[in-house]
Amino acid sequence: MTLSLLFQHIVNALSLGSLYALIAIGYTMVYGILRLINFAHGDIFMLGAYVAFYGITLVSLPWWAALLVSIVFTAFFGVGLERVAYKPLRDSPRISIMISAIGASFLLESLGVLIFGGRPKGVPVPDVLSRVIHFGSVSMVTISLIIPLFTFALLGVLLWIVNKTKTGMAMRAVSTDIEAARLMAVDVNKIVSFTFGIGSLLAAFGGIMWSFKYPQLNPLMGVMPGLKCFIAAVIGGIGSIGGAVLGGFLLGIIEIMMVAFLPTLSGYRDAFAFILLIVVLLVKPTGLLGKRQAEKV
Amino acid sequence: MLEIKSLSVHYGGIHALQGIDLSVPEGKIVTLIGANGAGKSTTLRSIVGLVKPTGGKVLLRDAVISGKATQEIVQMGVVLVPEGRRIFPNLTVEENLLLGAYARNDKEGVLKDINHVYALFPRLKERRTQKGGTLSGGEQQMLAVGRGLMSRPKLLMMDEPSLGLAPLIVKMIFEIIKQINAEGTTVLLVEQNAKAALEVADYGYVLETGRITLRGKGQDLLQDDRVRKAYLGEVQ
């Protein structure tokens, strides 16, 4: 393998890892606050990609405007989903809300087929994103560079919000003790909505970037990435944002490198995430950066 | 200031509060004592809206507050320092205090109050950047009280602040309660340490399995035979 090829693999691995990290964060934040696995998160990712697609093709918005419209729309959609499907069940047994999440996921996928059509759609990738650039002997597509750059910027903003703002402080408080947070006059519903909004926004951004990198849409496109990113969040230690990022990058990097160096095994690409999950959980049941925490009842 | 009228609470089939009446006059310290499971925490939790009463009402300065959301009740100045302290272990001491002031927007006032809390509890100032979870039990109780003060309470309710603390710290906590009250805050104190509580309280109530069985001035209850026998551990 030449050095330039290796470099290309690294860039690809970073960009896939970035996308995984963006989605995994949504799982981990929602879990951190509500101890809920939002099974519909992968479908939110799909929705974001479709909305941007229609923004570009139907309304002829410039791609960046379609991206902005889509992430805002999807963020509100995520907030609405929580209000309708999860909030009424917040004091019910855990299992009810889990089932509601699974139901929401199937509903969104079916609605996707109904509204967007089941046939895959080709995404018109904007020129700036599909340009090939050369650094010496290394050549790569701009989108593969742009994804990690934007991801790092978004992560920076997210960490700032969570660690330095009042709302972030309330989020951290709600995630350890909802009742005590209420006693501090924290409006828990607002914090939960905000969390769903952020998670959905990141998933939408991930979905759109995904559709520019792998330019094809179908209503089930969120299922596999959703599942893998949930795994990434668990590997990193669910509830921990740093863990979700670590898990996402780990999964993306290992996946690309496996395909690159062990091409005969590339058929097992998707199974690999599960193997990694099992190994990590056997060694460290709380995930790489997870802390043991009391199960909420 | 606070009036509780025939308040009833059910947990499923358990009738935890069976129509209690209680009043907390402005500027006073009132204590509610009783054995384990009597319903003391339930009383405080329903005042602040964490538990929905099944009957009766709670009035704050003649306005009904029962049925309101906790965050509204807290913003009206009714603050609970909960049983078991419930500080946020993953937040620093200072963040815990700031969270007490979550609903407030007066930055200078908040800063002033933080310094006031640090003056009351110098130990917290030394530990300000430390995570709440690393504090000792006594320090956690100081933090819980300090955090409560940061909400600028008009009525400060404390649920067993002395539980599990060394005698010296207990003494300090009761001193602080007196001081907070002297600064103008009304206090409703739930305690199993009946002696210490009745000594600082203007009025006391005795709760037994969901009913108020005795009420009176703190000093009078201290002398009461039934209280002495049941709660002060004195044998006749």
Ligand SMILES: Nc1ncnc2c1ncn2[C@@H]1O[C@H](COP(=O)(O)OP(=O)(O)OP(=O)(O)O)[C@@H](O)[C@H]1O
């Ligand atoms: N969430 C709940 N679900 C069911 N029963 C409850 C619940 N909370 C309290 N109880 C019951 O209500 C009764 C009163 O409980 P409460 O916690 O108010 O007592 P307490 O006087 O504060 O006791 P302690 O001194 O042990 O703190 C008890 O019998 C308790 O078992």
Ligand SMILES: [Mg+2]
């Ligand atoms: Mg109690």
